[in-house]
Amino acid sequence: MILELKQTRKELYSAEFVILRSTQEAGTIQVEGKLGHREAVICGSLYGTAFELRYGKSSAIRSKAFRPYKISIDGVEIGVVYQTEEKTGLFKSRTFHQMVRNGQTLECYAVALAGERTKHPIYCGSEQIALAESDRTVYNDLFHYRIYAPDADSSLTALLFCLYMYINACYKPGEKVTQSVATSSFVTTDPVLLDKYDPSFQDTIQA
Secondary structure, three states, rough: EEEEEEEEEOOOOEEEEEEEOEEEEEEEEEEEEEEOOOOOEEEEOOOOOOEEEOOOOOOOOOOOOOOEEEEEEEEEEEEEEEEEEEOOOOOOEEEEEEEEEEEEEEOOOOOOOOOOOOEEEEOOOOOOOOOOOOOOEEEOOEEEEEEOOOOOOHHHHHHHHHHHHHHHHOOOOOOOOOOOEEEEOOOOOOOHHHHOOOOOHHHHHOO
């Protein structure tokens, strides 16, 4: 399954996305924030499955958590997603995103390669279950992600990770919409992160 997550609108405290499979709409998403708050509530649906991301602590958190968002599916809280880190040296650490969903721990990494979209391989233990990509050039503050996943459940997991990436790094409440072009030139050099990206994974995914 290959999905496109495209931001279609940005306002001072809100945003909208559409989810596409080929050219067919598979779902929509609304991001709603408010004056004086850094966080927002994300509500959407994918093929009729309703989901929500809402800022807050959760007993499911399994490591040091920054900016946790609780996950609800069809009105039932089933987990949490957050940014975390692991120490790689005395003064060094590696940052990534972690999700605990129905008792399973999943991890999403960022691998930036020169001249390509940023790759976000998603793992459950040692097994890669999905791949997300984010554009390195962003036009008019509208963000775009692509998801490669073998089934509906892993597609939803990848979608939730993409939305968390957006809220954690790209959502800037109170900023006016501007005509702009922003390009990231960062390239990953960490060999552990580079090893997480398997370029053949997406070739196994059917549209």
